[in-house]
Amino acid sequence: MTPPSALETARRVRVGEVPAHRPLEEALARAREADSGSRPIHAFLSLSDPDRAQEAGVSQDDGRGSFPLAGVPVAVKDNLCTLDLPTTCASRFLEGYRSPYEATVVRRLRAAGGRVGGKTNLDEFGMGSSTENSAFGPTRNPRDPSRVPGGSSGGSAAAVAAGIAPCALGSDTGGSVRQPAALCGVVGVKPTYGRVSRYGLVAFASSLDQVGTFGASVADAALLLEAISGHDPRDSTSARLPAPDLVGHLEDGVAGKVVGIPDEYVPDTLDPEIRARIDEASRHLAAAGARIRRVSLPHTRYAVPTYYVLATAEASSNLARYDGVRFGVRAPEARATQEVYEASRSRGFGPEVVRRIILGTFGLSAGYHDQYYGRAQRVRALIARDFRRVWADGVDFLLTPTSPTPAFPLGERSDDPVSMYLSDIFTVTANLAGIPAVSVPAGSTHGLPCGAQLLSPAWHEAPLLAAARTLERSLGGEQ
Amino acid sequence: MSVGRDEVQRIAALARIHLDDEAADRLDAELSGILAHVDTLMEVDVSEAEEALVLPPPIRVPAHPGVPESGGVFRQVEQEVDALATGAPGDRAPEWSEGFFLVPRLPAVDGTREEGA
Numbered sequence: 001m002t003p004p005s006a007l008e009t010a011r012r013v014r015v016g017e018v019p020a021h022r023p024l025e026e027a028l029a030r031a032r033e034a035d036s037g038s039r040p041i042h043a044f045l046s047l048s049d050p051d052r053a054q055e056a057g058v059s060q061d062d063g064r065g066s067f068p069l070a071g072v073p074v075a076v077k078d079n080l081c082t083l084d085l086p087t088t089c090a091s092r093f094l095e096g097y098r099s100p101y102e103a104t105v106v107r108r109l110r111a112a113g114g115r116v117g118g119k120t121n122l123d124e125f126g127m128g129s130s131t132e133n134s135a136f137g138p139t140r141n142p143r144d145p146s147r148v149p150g151g152s153s154g155g156s157a158a159a160v161a162a163g164i165a166p167c168a169l170g171s172d173t174g175g176s177v178r179q180p181a182a183l184c185g186v187v188g189v190k191p192t193y194g195r196v197s198r199y200g201l202v203a204f205a206s207s208l209d210q211v212g213t214f215g216a217s218v219a220d221a222a223l224l225l226e227a228i229s230g231h232d233p234r235d236s237t238s239a240r241l242p243a244p245d246l247v248g249h250l251e252d253g254v255a256g257k258v259v260g261i262p263d264e265y266v267p268d269t270l271d272p273e274i275r276a277r278i279d280e281a282s283r284h285l286a287a288a289g290a291r292i293r294r295v296s297l298p299h300t301r302y303a304v305p306t307y308y309v310l311a312t313a314e315a316s317s318n319l320a321r322y323d324g325v326r327f328g329v330r331a332p333e334a335r336a337t338q339e340v341y342e343a344s345r346s347r348g349f350g351p352e353v354v355r356r357i358i359l360g361t362f363g364l365s366a367g368y369h370d371q372y373y374g375r376a377q378r379v380r381a382l383i384a385r386d387f388r389r390v391w392a393d394g395v396d397f398l399l400t401p402t403s404p405t406p407a408f409p410l411g412e413r414s415d416d417p418v419s420m421y422l423s424d425i426f427t428v429t430a431n432l433a434g435i436p437a438v439s440v441p442a443g444s445t446h447g448l449p450c451g452a453q454l455l456s457p458a459w460h461e462a463p464l465l466a467a468a469r470t471l472e473r474s475l476g477g478e479q
Numbered sequence: 480m481s482v483g484r485d486e487v488q489r490i491a492a493l494a495r496i497h498l499d500d501e502a503a504d505r506l507d508a509e510l511s512g513i514l515a516h517v518d519t520l521m522e523v524d525v526s527e528a529e530e531a532l533v534l535p536p537p538i539r540v541p542a543h544p545g546v547p548e549s550g551g552v553f554r555q556v557e558q559e560v561d562a563l564a565t566g567a568p569g570d571r572a573p574e575w576s577e578g579f580f581l582v583p584r585l586p587a588v589d590g591t592r593e594e595g596a
Contacts, residue, residue: 194535207534239535305517316494323495330583338495346497354496358487358506359513361494372517377532378525384532417509418516434536458536 003027006072006166006220007247010113013071020071024050024115027073030164031118039145043158045078045136046085047118067113068247069227074109075159075168078119079126080211081200082106085116089202090134091124093328093348103200104235105169105211105228112227117165120155124350125319126173126204128152129423131180132414133352140410143185143449147407150180150423153214157184160214167224168214173204174307175402175427177212178439182402182451185441187221187468188214192458193434194239196225197232205314206237208307208431218440218469222246225461244462252466255289257396259467264300265400265426273445274401281442281452282399284474285467295395297386300429302379307428308421309363309376315353316360322348355417384433391457397467400426402439402451426453436461438468442475481511 003026004012012018028048034041076082079089081099088094106116123133131139131154141149142162149158153170157180160168170177172190181188190212201211211228215221223246230243261282266275282292324330324344331343349357363372390398404425413420430437435458442452452471456464482490487503487510498506569575574582 192536207532237535239538241538299523302520302523305520308513309517309520320495325582341495342497345495349496355506355509357494357496358490359510362482362490362510365490365493372520375520375523375525378528379520379523381528381532382523382525385528418512421513421516432532434532434534459538 002163002216003030003166005217006069006215006223009072009166010068010070010223013113014067018071020113021050023071024048024073024117027117027165030162031159034142034162034164039140041142041145041158041162042137042139043075043120043155043162043164044118045088045090045121045134045155048085048116050115068223069109069112069114072114072167073117073165074114074224075117075120075156075165075214076106077122077153077156077168077170079122079171079202079204080106080169081202082116082119085119087119087202088136089125090122090136091348091350091353092135093322093344095135095329097327099200101200104197104232106200108228109169109224114224114227117159120153120159120168120170122155122176123152124353125202125315126152126171126176126209127315127352127356129175129179129420130408130410130413131155132410133350135350138410141184141407144407147409147448148183150183150403150407152176152180153188153212154180154184156214157181157186157188160184160186160216163216166216167220169224169228170212170214171201171204172210172212172427172431173208173311174431175424177214178427178437178451178453179403179423181214181439182441182453183407183449185449186214186216187218187438187440187472188212188451189221189225189438189461189465190430190436191225191229191461192239192436193431194237195241195436195459195461196229197235197238199232199234199238203318205311206318207314208311210431218438218465218472219247219250221438222250222465239459241459246462246465249462249466250469252463253288254285254397254467254470257290257463257467258293258394259285259290260293260295260390260395260398262295262297262300262390262398262400264297265398270401271405271445274404274450277442277445277450278399278401278452281471281475284471285399288470288474290467293395295390295393295398297383297390297429299379299382299386303383303429303432304421304425306376306379306383307424307432308359309372310380310432312356312360313363313373314360316357316364319349319353319357324348352417380432383429387429387433387435387455387457396456396460397464398455400453400455402426402453406445406448406450430455434458436464438464440468440471440475442471482507482514
């Protein structure tokens with residue numbers, strides 16, 4: 001059930017071996033097949049209709065010429081706006097919502113010749129680490145359908161892991177691309193804050209959100225990231241930088257690079273099997289010419305509480321627009337204005353979203369603002385400073401586990417928010433500091449996929465992905 | 480710290496979310512658990528920290544030798560325009576008439592108690 005890679009698909013389409021529409025048709029057939037058994041994967045909330053996509057007036061080239069994603073089917077997280085398919089954020093509140101415009105990243109993938117395969121499942125508004133918080137039912141992990149795929153971009157990770165699409169778009173606010181990539185055994189990249197336009201990404205926490213990519217291989221994740229990167233005047237946080245050449249530098253290797261392993265990410269309490277996989281990864285990087293060094297990022301232990309104060313505060317503000325008037329399904333029986341807001345919001349949002357809005361409102365409210373939000377902002381600055389000091393000390397990359405555990409059984413953590421939040425313990429720091437990070441499959445633990453995470457200074461995606469490629473090759477992944 | 484049902488209800492009202500007492504009690508217990516974890520932030524010495532981080536991170540290219548930023552190209556700004564600017568707005572709104580988006584009437588706004596339009 002392994003489809004050709006995105007690179008190979010695009011090559012075949014460009015030379016005319018395969019018609020441009022064929023890979024999408026095959027992907028749609030695989031998506032339907034994955035949902036046909038007794039334990040459906042449920043990676044997608046909606047699938048593309050190739051004819052409708054044309055009607056929407058989107059770029060439909062013949063797949064030839066220089067299009068780097070010619071004919072490549074791409075799974076798109078359902079918090080990215082598309083013209084031809086609904087954009088629901090896996091929320092009842094936005095059921096059936098159609099955006100009047102397309103996200104820049106979707107436009108760019110279409111302009112590069114790519115095809116939107118469908119919209120993938122997620123935790124409602126991106127809030128969760130298991131994709132169980134979807135109003136439309138959970139996604140299963142293709143590697144073990146009794147377990148979660150991680151989250152919040154669990155549908156995108158599962159679509160790639162199940163071989164439905166070679167690459168996918170997700171969004172990463174605290175690890176929502178990298179953690180599901182690790183749990184599903186695929187590659188997931190969170191670029192530098194500002195590298196990729198967020199125009200048309202439904203906002204969760206605006207100082208942390210970044211669009212990221214999944215691939216069955218580092219090359220496919222890099223190909224898609226290259227296609228969507230670069231300045232966008234429609235997003236004021238988009239950096240004035242050119243789209244980087246990522247694919248062209250994938251084989252640059254790590255010779256002479258310094259790889260730091262932070263003590264705080266391999267604590268004594270870490271699962272010994274995960275520790276063994278990280279030790280193995282560091283040996284492979286050393287064999288490829290890197291120097292390995294132990295380092296310390298002393299504020300790491302405060303990252304999860306910092307993240308949950310800041311992300312929920314921003315979410316409580318961003319989600320104020322869902323009130324049954326500006327956005328969202330309106331409670332039909334409500335009469336007065338306040339009733340419309342309260343009844344629509346209480347009915348529209350699922351329990352985790354309500355929990356986070358209340359927590360965020362609490363942290364911003366009079367009497368608590370300085371104690372929680374103000375303090376968390378300062379701790380965030382200290383977490384970012386830890387990274388800057390390590391880079392200034394000559395370290396090129398950091399190597400860590402992506403997740404403290406492999407994929408857990410469906411339902412195991414649903415009633416324990418703090419335990420669920422701690423799934424993000426190794427990933428939230430990159431969002432807090434605004435730096436890029438990638439999760440690469442690093443073998444298995446307890447019979448389930450395990451991810452190794454590499455982090456680098458801001459804007460260093462090209463050498464970061466070359467390091468990820470080195471790891472992938474030495475660990476026996478994509479040749 | 481414990482938040483308490485009344486405080487949860489006050490916060491929920493600020494957030495325009497209606498909670499019954501059972502939901503407020505459940506959220507009180509959950510928030511208290513989360514805040515116990517968040518309270519570890521109180522032990523951090525933040526005296527040296529600037530209040531806010533600069534985002535996007537400052538661009539220093541090449542910050543390290545060998546960072547291959549130079550090979551890239553700026554994409555042309557897309558010439559496509561949004562469907563909002565070109566297509567008929569009525570195609571993308573629930574109701575549209577004579578140049579206006581129609582929305583349900585809110586009695587509290589116009590002062591009547593009639594059924595909404």
